[in-house]
Structures are given as structure tokens and as C-alpha cells.
Amino acid sequence: MLKKYEPNQYTLAREVSCSGIGLHTGRTIRMLMQPAPENTGVVFYRSDIDPDMPVPALVESVVDTRLATTIGCGDARISTTEHLLAALRSIGVDNVRIDIDGPEVPIMDGSAGPFVFLLKKKAGVRKQKNFRRLIKVTREIAWDDGDTCIRIFPHEGFKVTCEIEFNHNLIRSQSYSLDVNGVSFAKEISRARTFGFIEDIETLQANGLALGGSLDNAVVVGPDRVLNAGGLRFDDEFVRHKALDLIGDLSLLGAPLLGHVVAKKSGHGQHLAFMKEMAAAGNCWEYLEFARNRQGNILTRAIKNSSRAAGNVVVPFFVPGRPAMGQNAVPAVGQNL
Numbered sequence: 352m353l354k355k356y357e358p359n360q361y362t363l364a365r366e367v368s369c370s371g372i373g374l375h376t377g378r379t380i381r382m383l384m385q386p387a388p389e390n391t392g393v394v395f396y397r398s399d400i401d402p403d404m405p406v407p408a409l410v411e412s413v414v415d416t417r418l419a420t421t422i423g424c425g426d427a428r429i430s431t432t433e434h435l436l437a438a439l440r441s442i443g444v445d446n447v448r449i450d451i452d453g454p455e456v457p458i459m460d461g462s463a464g465p466f467v468f469l470l471k472k473k474a475g476v477r478k479q480k481n482f483r484r485l486i487k488v489t490r491e492i493a494w495d496d497g498d499t500c501i502r503i504f505p506h507e508g509f510k511v512t513c514e515i516e517f518n519h520n521l522i523r524s525q526s527y528s529l530d531v532n533g534v535s536f537a538k539e540i541s542r543a544r545t546f547g548f549i550e551d552i553e554t555l556q557a558n559g560l561a562l563g564g565s566l567d568n569a570v571v572v573g574p575d576r577v578l579n580a581g582g583l584r585f586d587d588e589f590v591r592h593k594a595l596d597l598i599g600d601l602s603l604l605g606a607p608l609l610g611h612v613v614a615k616k617s618g619h620g621q622h623l624a625f626m627k628e629m630a631a632a633g634n635c636w637e638y639l640e641f642a643r644n645r646q647g648n649i650l651t652r653a654i655k656n657s658s659r660a661a662g663n664v665v666v667p668f669f670v671p672g673r674p675a676m677g678q679n680a681v682p683a684v685g686q687n688l
């Protein structure tokens with residue numbers, strides 16, 4: 352969010368484009384981001400395959416979580432969405448059309464730094480008339496799978512805590528926590544690069560994957576040192592990058608999140624499973640909507656999920672442009688900002 356409880360939706364002030372290598376295909380890919388109307392959300396189009404087929408950046412569009420988060424509709428697939436999505440969400444861009452002429456978002460330098468620069472400095476943001484809807488966590492939601500666990504707790508704002516553990520001298524256990532907003536994201540997380548171990552990269556490339564991977568777009572970890580000439584950007588760059596991936600994946604909920612997410616040893620597949628768990632736990636979160644009262648003041652009101660009493664009924668997340676869930680429920684709390 353641009354600031355805590357920013358009520359209005361935002362889009363880009365002007366279009367912006369970039370091109371770069373795709374991490375997995377090694378191809379040069381061009382991407383154009385354009386302003387979009389209110390309630391559009393973040394929507395991708397594969398201009399080379401089906402230029403009119405929208406692929407919304409939402410949980411329901413996810414088709415693959417191996418190596419990266421891939422969304423798609425039919426043949427129109429877009430991979431490695433997470434770094435760009437993290438930048439869009441953290442800067443506070445709700446509505447944007449993204450045309451892309453290849454199967455993955457350019458990897459750039461392996462971080463979200465170049466996207467933050469493009470969005471903040473080149474495109475800029477423009478306030479729109481309609482108000483936002485937020486997802487407010489009201490009770491803890493827990494998800495576990497082996498030694499991976501993800502929790503979300505009620506929190507006045509959006510906070511992430513990540514923990515990683517690798518059996519490697521240069522990483523071992525790392526933990527990182529941040530209250531995320533446009534400024535803190537740009538400064539503390541956006542520049543953290545994706546990373547890989549030299550032996551894994553060799554295996555991937557032998558299997559036709561990570562063909563675009565190089566020291567220009569990833570931290571490459573050797574047996575006893577980081578192989579990149581400049582070393583690390585942060586001492587704990589590895590765990591900061593995990594936080595970046597988590598923020599990007601959680602943006603697929605389709606609305607800014609008010610809650611504190613704690614993720615231990617998680618990856619894209621676990622993030623998706625956790626978001627599905629959230630959908631099933633409709634009594635642990637609610638939508639918070641901004642509205643203007645008769646006096647012209649902006650208030651927030653909670654929209655209760657219709658499954659609150661029903662228990663384990665799965666609540667579909669709000670999809671921009673479609674009628675929202677819970678419209679039949681009585682808007683409850685009015686709270687002055």
C-alpha cells in the first residue's frame with residue numbers, strides 16, 4: 352500500500368516497457384505495462400499467443416509452482432510472475448494490463464529492483480476514483496506440511512517473517528521480518544536476488560531449464576563462496592529473497608492483505624497451498640471495504656464471509672470486475688479513519 356489504509360485504487364500514470372532474458376527459456380522477452388481501469392486487477396496477456404485472452408494474476412490462475420509461480424489460461428501461460436507481482440503490490444498498483452511476448456516475465460537482475468525503478472521512476476502511479484477492498488485477517492490461520500509451516504495472524508498492516516534453513520555453510524538458518532510498505536519494500540527487500548547452488552544449476556541446465564540463468568541474474572552459491580564478483584547485496588540476501596517471493600505469491604489473493612505472515616522453509620507450492628487454506632478458512636478473515644458516508648467522510652466497513660456460520664465452506668476470493676462475495680451480508684462496522 353502507498354500508505355497504511357490508503358483507500359483509493361491506483362493504476363500506472365503512464366505505460367512503461369522493458370525487455371530482458373527469460374530465466375528458464377533464455378529468450379529475450381518484451382513486456383509492456385499499461386494503465387487499466389478500476390476493478391481490473393493485475394491482468395497479463397500473451398501478445399505472441401492469444402493477445403485477447405486475459406490471464407488474471409489470481410490464485411485460481413496458478414497452473415504450476417515448480418521453480419517459479421506460473422499462471423495461465425489454456426496455452427497462454429506466464430511464468431516467473433512473483434518478483435514483478437511483489438513490486439506491483441508493494442508500490443500499491445491495483446490495476447494494470449501487462450502484455451508479454453513470451454512465456455515468462457524477464458528475470459532482469461534476479462530481484463524486483465528493476466521493476467520498482469520502472470514502476471516508480473518511469474511509469475509513476477495515478478490515483479483512481481474507486482475505493483479498495485482489503486483482506487483483513489481476524490483469527491490465526493495455520494498450515495503445515497512436514498517441516499514447512501505457514502501462519503498468518505491478525506495485524507494492523509502487512510508484515511512478513513521468513514525463516515530458511517539450508518545445509519550449506521554460507522546460509523544455514525536465517526530469519527527476517529519486515530512491516531511491508533512501498534518504502535520498506537524498495538529499501539530492504541526489492542534488491543534481494545534469487546539464488547541457486549552451482550550443482551543444482553548445472554543439473555537444471557542439463558535438463559533444458561534455467562537456460563537464461565547466469566551470474567547477472569542470480570546469486571550462485573559454490574561449495575565455499577558466492578561466485579558473483581560483487582558478493583552479496585545483503586548479508587542475509589537469501590532470506591530477504593524468500594520474503595520477496597512470499598509477497599509476490601500472496602498478491603495472488605487479489606487484494607492487499609492486513610495480517611502478519613510467518614513462513615518457515617516455504618516455497619511457491621506451499622504458498623499456493625496456504626492461500627487455498629485461507630480460502631477454506633473463511634471465518635478467519637473478512638473483506639474490509641472503504642466507503643464514503645453521507646457526510647462525505649471515508650469509513651471502513653467489514654464484509655462478512657457468507658461461510659462464517661457454515662464452517663468449512665470454501666470462500667472464493669474477490670475477483671476484480673466480478674460481483675463480490677458476501678454482498679448479501681450486512682455491512683457491519685463503521686470506523687473513522
Ligand SMILES: [Zn+2]
Pocket residue numbers: 433434545592595596
Ligand atoms: Zn524469487
